[in-house]
Amino acid sequence: MKLYPMIDCIRRAEPFMDKGATVYQQFLCASCGAKQTMDEANKFFAAGICERCGHQTNILAAGCNYALYSQIGGILIEEHFVEVDPADPAL
Numbered sequence: 001m002k003l004y005p006m007i008d009c010i011r012r013a014e015p016f017m018d019k020g021a022t023v024y025q026q027f028l029c030a031s032c033g034a035k036q037t038m039d040e041a042n043k044f045f046a047a048g049i050c051e052r053c054g055h056q057t058n059i060l061a062a063g064c065n066y067a068l069y070s071q072i073g074g075i076l077i078e079e080h081f082v083e084v085d086p087a088d089p090a091l
């Protein structure tokens, strides 16, 4: 899982949350490297405790990602934050 600045993740996730998508913030433990998913949906936290080793990670400094779940036409879509390349001609 790649990590991105939290503000970028929030900016990207917000319009989807407004449309009813469910978003879970994810981060990597700075101590043991375990991938962690927050229990609370549609909230972003500045820090997180690792469920495996108990270490507190500064997510603001380390960056994060998210798992986004959205129902479109009865199909469950799951996506993670990816950086958009401004040079992409499709934009």
Ligand SMILES: [Zn+2]
Pocket (backbone or CB within 6 Å): 029, 030, 031, 032, 033, 034, 050, 051, 052, 053, 054, 055
């Ligand atoms: Zn850990």
